Amino acid sequence: IYLKKRKQLGLPLPPGPSGLPFLGSVLKWPKGHAWVEFNEWTKEFGDVVHISMMGNHVVILGKYSSAKLFLDKSTVASRPQFPMAGDLMGLAATMVLAPHDPHWKKMRRLTHIFMGKNYVEEFSGVLQSSSKDLVTMMYKESAKPWNNWDPLRKCIGEQIFTSLAENALDRISYALIVGSFWVDAFPTLKYIPPWFPGAHFRRHGADTRHRVFDMVNLPFEHVKKDMSGASCPPSVTRNMLERLTEEKDTDESGAKWATGSLYGAGMEPVYAAMTTLILAMVLNPSVQEKVQAELDGVTGKKRLPTYEDRDELPYFSALLQETLRWHPPIPLGVPHCTTSDETYLGFSIPQNSTVFANLWGIGRDGSIYREPESFRPERFLGPDAELSPENWVFGFGRRACVGTHYARLSLFIYAASILQTFEIAVPDGITVQPEFSPNTNSFALPFPVKFVPRVDWLEALKGSVP
Ligand code: HEM
Incomplete structure (x- = not known):
């Protein structure tokens, strides 16, 4: 079938690592930090790399120009199936994993309205007050070095949804790495009963499914209950429900899954x-x-x-951009899927191909960024400023991130608050090597770190926001 299809299109598949019959290049699939190996493939094979995984086509776009041109197409706006994360863990209906269908369109439409710039800036008060909590909590914890990120993670996700979701989020991030579970390569394995020997992935999936259900349902029901009472604070959920009532639309599932998706998809990259x-x-x-x-x-x-100080803080803004370029929170983005046969740069890309943009590789592209390994916020200042990572770090085309305004706002407020109030250092005698988790959302691995207070009003901050 594959040879017939290739002949039909009349063009060769893009080059890539060679593989074995049937298995394809499955044994060459990188075990962790796939973005580093993919970048090597881009250097060896070019902008568009193809790898066959048990008969499935996987395409890796390693350069900014090719990722932008190809992923902007309306026929590359769907998502591949993730049997483990989508079916067994129950995430198939979230905005991140849903195919390009009416359910996804409804979620995107509602989200676009309520995650737009103006609406999001309404949340700056909430974020400002949670950053006060963040630095207060860090102050309390500042007597000794930290060895993990638990306090940071808890605070960034301090809203009710996070306490419901956080256990699920780690598992989801792992399940989305291609190759984490055999069931992704052999989807029929999902029909094996959970009690079957070796089917621990089925039990893991079922357990995570419960947490996902809570993440999506409990905050939603909570807001609905509040709306029927005297007071209900502003939230994306409330705004969406009010809009559906205005439109006389009684199907709430779009709003429920949209807000559930935002909780899940938003917290991890900001934390990373x-x-x-x-x-x-x-x-x-x-x-x-x-x-x-x-x-x-x-x-x-x-x-x-x-956030109102932003125009007076150009170096700080450049620092945020350099952080996103140096190690993008989602280094391989979220893969797209082609819904028709495509041709691109003289190659054929068959229908149902899984397409990755190597965002990490784009940030390390020496033809865009001078000395890409070095951390230099200055690269984004002045008349010769280099390409802002905002052009690619949030993905491409119709599936590009819907949370960009919220991400910008929250990163700005959290980072500025921490840097204003603490000097970040390591204990004497410790040398830190930069290491990152291999997950879809990739964070810096914890290392001993000290937060030394650099203002004298942190004690007083406990009572009131200055
Ligand atoms: C620094 C922070 C963030 C980064 C770097 C980031 C990056 C991304 C990327 C690369 C994608 C995949 C785009 C593609 O498929 O081409 C994505 C999708 C998504 N992001 Fe973000 N994101 C961030 C924060 C957020 C926040 C704060 C929210 C919500 C409040 C959010 C919600 C989503 C959703 C719902 C999707 C799926 C969109 C779809 O498939 O239609 N993200 N994000």
Whole structure:
């Protein structure tokens, strides 16, 4: 079938690592941090790389220009099936994994309205007050070095949904790595009963499914209950439900899955970016000093920075961009899937191909970024500023991230608050190597880190926001 299809299209498949009959190149699929190996393939085979995985076509786009051109097409806007994460863990109806169908379109439409720039800026007060909690909590924990990110993670996701979702999120991020579970390569395995010897993935899937169900349902029902009472604070869920009532639409499932997806998809990359920023500050103390001098100049060291200060903080804004470029929170993005046979750059890309953009590789592309290995916020300042990672770090085309405004706002507020109030350092005698988790959402692996207070009003902050 494969040879017939290839002949029909009349063009060769893109080049890539050779494989075995039937198995394809499955044995060559990288075990962890696939983005590093994919980048090597791009250097060896070119912008568009093809690998066959048990008869399934996987395409890797290694350059910004090819990722943008190809993934912008309306026929590359679906998602591949993830039997483990989608079917067994119950995520198939979330906005991230849903195919390009009416259910997904409804979720996107509702989300576009309520995650737009103006709506999102309404949340700056909530974020500002949660950043006060973050630095207060960090102050309490500042007597000894941290060895894990638990306090940071808890605080970033302090809303009710996170306490319901956080156990599920780690599992989801792992399940989305291609190759984590055999059932992704052999979808029929999902029909094996959970009690069958070796079918632990079925029990794992069923357990995670319960947590996903809670993540989607409990916050939604909570808001609905509040709406029937006297007071209900503003939220995306409330706004969506009000809009459906106005439109006389009684099907609430779009709103429910849309908000559930936002909780799940939003918290992990923001947390990942924050851990990368902390690591970068430890490795580049002169950058930290420079950014703190800029923050002090604006706040007089007397208050927490706010989003309204952003125009006066160019170096800080460049620091956030450099953090996203240096180690993108989702280094391989989320794969797209072709819904028709395509031709691209003289190659054929068959229907149902899984297509990755190697975002990490784009950030390391020496033809776009000078000395891409080094961490230099200055690259985004001045008349010769290099390409902003905002052009690619949030993905491409119709599936590009819907949370960009919220991501920008929350990263800004959390990072500025921490850098204003603490010097980030490692205990004496410790040398830190940059290491990242291999998950879909990739965070800096924990290392011993100290947060040394650098303002004298942290004690007083416990009572009121300055
Ligand atoms: C620094 C933070 C973030 C980064 C780097 C990021 C990056 C991405 C990327 C690369 C994708 C896949 C795009 C594609 O398929 O081409 C994505 C999808 C998505 N993101 Fe984000 N994201 C971030 C924060 C957020 C936040 C805060 C939210 C919600 C509040 C969010 C919600 C989503 C959703 C729902 C999708 C799936 C969209 C779809 O498939 O239609 N993200 N994000």
